[in-house]
Amino acid sequence: MGPTTKRRFELLPVYYLLPSLFLVLLINFYPFVSGLLYSLSDGSLIQQGTFVGIVNYLRLFTMPDFIHSLYFSAIFAFFSVIGSYVIGLGLAVLLNKDIPGRGFFRVALLVPWIVPSIVSIISWRWMLGAQEGLVNTFLVWLGFKPILFLANEQWAIFTVCLIKIWRSFPFMMISCLAGLQSIDQSLYESASMDGAGRWQSFVHITLPQLKSITVVCWILMTIWSFNDFDTIWLLTQGGPANATENLIILAYKYTFTKNDVGTGSAMAIVVLIILMTLATLFLRNQNKSQD
Amino acid sequence: MKKTMLVLLTTVLAASAAGCSGDAGQQSQPSGSVQDAAKSNPSAGNGAKVELQFWDMVWGPPEYIDTAKALVDQFNSENPNIKVSYQSTPWNNWYQTFTSAIAAGTAPDISTGAGYQAFQFSQMGAILPIDDVVDELKKNGDDFLPNTVDLMKYDNHYVALPWAIDIRVPYYRKDLFQQAGVTPPKTWEELRAAAKKLSGNGKYGMVMPGDTGGTHYVFSLMLNNNGGLFNKDKKVDFLNSRNVEAVQLLADMVKDGSINPAGAGFTGDDATKSFGQGDAAIIIKNPGFPAQLPELKDKIGLMDPLTGPHGEKGTIYWINNIMLYKQSKHPQEAKQFMKWWSQNNKALWTKGHVTQLPVKKSFTEDPYFKDDPERKEILEKWIPIGKTTAYPYPAVFPELNEIEGEGVMQTLTQEIMLGKDPKAIMDKANQTMKSIMKEK
Numbered sequence: 001m002g003p004t005t006k007r008r009f010e011l012l013p014v015y016y017l018l019p020s021l022f023l024v025l026l027i028n029f030y031p032f033v034s035g036l037l038y039s040l041s042d043g044s045l046i047q048q049g050t051f052v053g054i055v056n057y058l059r060l061f062t063m064p065d066f067i068h069s070l071y072f073s074a075i076f077a078f079f080s081v082i083g084s085y086v087i088g089l090g091l092a093v094l095l096n097k098d099i100p101g102r103g104f105f106r107v108a109l110l111v112p113w114i115v116p117s118i119v120s121i122i123s124w125r126w127m128l129g130a131q132e133g134l135v136n137t138f139l140v141w142l143g144f145k146p147i148l149f150l151a152n153e154q155w156a157i158f159t160v161c162l163i164k165i166w167r168s169f170p171f172m173m174i175s176c177l178a179g180l181q182s183i184d185q186s187l188y189e190s191a192s193m194d195g196a197g198r199w200q201s202f203v204h205i206t207l208p209q210l211k212s213i214t215v216v217c218w219i220l221m222t223i224w225s226f227n228d229f230d231t232i233w234l235l236t237q238g239g240p241a242n243a244t245e246n247l248i249i250l251a252y253k254y255t256f257t258k259n260d261v262g263t264g265s266a267m268a269i270v271v272l273i274i275l276m277t278l279a280t281l282f283l284r285n286q287n288k289s290q291d
Numbered sequence: 292m293k294k295t296m297l298v299l300l301t302t303v304l305a306a307s308a309a310g311c312s313g314d315a316g317q318q319s320q321p322s323g324s325v326q327d328a329a330k331s332n333p334s335a336g337n338g339a340k341v342e343l344q345f346w347d348m349v350w351g352p353p354e355y356i357d358t359a360k361a362l363v364d365q366f367n368s369e370n371p372n373i374k375v376s377y378q379s380t381p382w383n384n385w386y387q388t389f390t391s392a393i394a395a396g397t398a399p400d401i402s403t404g405a406g407y408q409a410f411q412f413s414q415m416g417a418i419l420p421i422d423d424v425v426d427e428l429k430k431n432g433d434d435f436l437p438n439t440v441d442l443m444k445y446d447n448h449y450v451a452l453p454w455a456i457d458i459r460v461p462y463y464r465k466d467l468f469q470q471a472g473v474t475p476p477k478t479w480e481e482l483r484a485a486a487k488k489l490s491g492n493g494k495y496g497m498v499m500p501g502d503t504g505g506t507h508y509v510f511s512l513m514l515n516n517n518g519g520l521f522n523k524d525k526k527v528d529f530l531n532s533r534n535v536e537a538v539q540l541l542a543d544m545v546k547d548g549s550i551n552p553a554g555a556g557f558t559g560d561d562a563t564k565s566f567g568q569g570d571a572a573i574i575i576k577n578p579g580f581p582a583q584l585p586e587l588k589d590k591i592g593l594m595d596p597l598t599g600p601h602g603e604k605g606t607i608y609w610i611n612n613i614m615l616y617k618q619s620k621h622p623q624e625a626k627q628f629m630k631w632w633s634q635n636n637k638a639l640w641t642k643g644h645v646t647q648l649p650v651k652k653s654f655t656e657d658p659y660f661k662d663d664p665e666r667k668e669i670l671e672k673w674i675p676i677g678k679t680t681a682y683p684y685p686a687v688f689p690e691l692n693e694i695e696g697e698g699v700m701q702t703l704t705q706e707i708m709l710g711k712d713p714k715a716i717m718d719k720a721n722q723t724m725k726s727i728m729k730e731k
Contacts, residue, residue: 150556
C-alpha cells in the first residue's frame, strides 16, 4: 500500500463524518458564536448595537444581582447533585437486590423523570404554594404551623432544591443501577471470603467501581442544574425577592425584560465557561485516578 | 487534513457570524418615510388588492376573537382594495413574538398591544409615527376621553392610538364583610382597620400576589396618595414622602397580619383562588373581575375610591395601544384600517366583552356601559382618577416596562410581604430605578 493510498484510506471515514459534523457545528456552533458576538456588543433584541469589547463581562462582576445569582446557582447545583446522587445511589443499591416488586419499583421510581416538568412542578406548586395547600394542611393536622415554602426566602431556596432533587434522582438511580449490574460479582465473593462486611464491600468495591459513571452523572447533573430554567421559573420565577434567581433566569430577565442582550449573553457565556471548567476538572481528576 | 478542518471551521464561523449580523443589521437601518414605503409598495395604486397583517392580542373571552374577526370581515367588505388578515396573538411570550418578528422582517402591518408596547418598539425604531392620523381624527371631532390620546406621544410624535383603558380597582367579599360587621372602607385608616378585623384563623383582610399583579397594589396606593415614581421632569422621585406613606401602609398591614404572607409566592391566579375560597376579603383587580368567579358574582362588590391621608384619590391605569410598524409595505392602507378600527370597534365591548374600558366618549354612552352598575361606577368614579405609572410626568416612556415588569417593583412588593424594612427596600428600589433611567 503506497503512501497516497494509505492517506486516502485514513481520510475516508472523516469524509463520511463531514455531513454530520457540518450539522453539529451548525446547530451548536451558530448559537454559540451568535451569543458570543451579542455578549461583546450593546445591542437589543432587534438591533445589533455597537462592539463594546469585554465591557459587559467586566460589568457583571460589579452587579450585586449577578453575584447573588452566581452564588445561588452554585448552591442549587451543589445540593441538587449531592441530593439526587445520594438518593439515586441508595435506591439503585436497593433495586439491585432481589426484592419483591423490583420491576414495578424500577418503573414507578422513574415517574419524576418522565413526567413533563410543567405538570409535575405545577402540581408541586399547588401542594406547597398556599397555606391551605396539601402539605401545609397535613403539617397543621400534625400540630405544626404552616410553612411558607415559596414565599419565605430560605424556605423557597430549600424548596426549589428539593424539587430539583426529586426530579433528578431517577436519572442517578438508573445510571447507578446500570453501573451496579456491570460490577463483577466475584469481587464481592472474594471480599466476603476475606471477611469484609456489607459496608466495607460498598465502600471499597461498589463506590470505586461506580466512579466512572458517577463522574459522568455528576458532570451532567451539574450542567443540568446550572442551566435549569423550568424548575425555578415554574415554582418561583426567581423570587421571593430574587432569592431563587439563578444565572439562567437572570440572563433571561436581562435579555427579554430589560432588552439588554449584551449583558444577558455575557451571563450565558460565563455559565458556559464555568461549566466547561468544572467538566474539565472532573474529567482530569477521573483520568488521573484511572492512571 | 488539519487544513481541511480549519477551512471548514472558518467557513461555518464566518457564515454564522454573517448570518447573525445580517439579521440584526437589517433592523438597525432606519426605515424610510411613509412616502418611501408607499413608493416601495409594488401593489399600491395599481389596482391590485393590498394585504395587511393585523395582530390582535387576546383582550377578552372567546367571543372577543369572533367579534374582532367579524369586524375585520366588515372592513374587508367595505374596502375591496384592502384585505386585512386577522391573527389573534396570545399574551404568553408576546414580547419575544414581536421582537422575533421585527428582527426577522416579518412584523405585522398593525397590531394592538399593552400600555408600553408602542413605546418600547418606538425606542427600537420599529414603530411608524401616526401624527397625521391623530390630527385627522382630532379635526373630525375629538371623541377620546381626556388624558388618553396625548399619552401616546414619544419623542414629540404620536406613536399609537389609544383604544382601551385598563385600570386596577379594589373588590371585596360582601359576605365576609357582613359576617365581620365591617363596612367597605373609604379611607386608608378605615382600610387598615377593616383588613385587621377581617383577619384571623387563617383568613386575611387582603391578598396580594408576588407577581406583577402585586405591584399594582403598590402603584395604586402610591398614586392614591398623589405620589408616583417620577417628578414632572421625568426624574426618579421614588423616595418622596407620599410613596413612603403608601409602602408604610402596606408594611403595617403585613405587620397587623392583614395581608397573607404566602402572597409573596403567589401568582395572580393563586390570589384569585384565595379570594374565591373566602381566605381573603379584599383583592385589587381589573374591571370585570367578578365574571371570573361567576358563582360568587353576587358576593363581590366594588369599593369606592379610597381617600388618602392627604385627601387625594387615585389608582393606576394604562392606555392600551394600537400601532403601525415601519416594516409595513402599505402604511397608507394600514392607517386607513387603523382609523376605521378606532371608530368602529364598539362591538368589541358590546359583543366581545372586553374587560378593559373604551377610550371613546361616544362608546361609554352605550347602554352596555350605562346600564351595568359596575362598568358605570368604574367609568364615573375610577377612570377620572386614573394615573399612569409615569405620573406626574405627562407621557409614557419605554423604561416603564422594565420598572413595572418582572424587576424592581416586583421585588419591592415581595419584600414588603416578607416584612422587610420599608426604608431599606425603598432605597434599594430607588437605586435600581435610577440605574434603569440612567440617572446618577
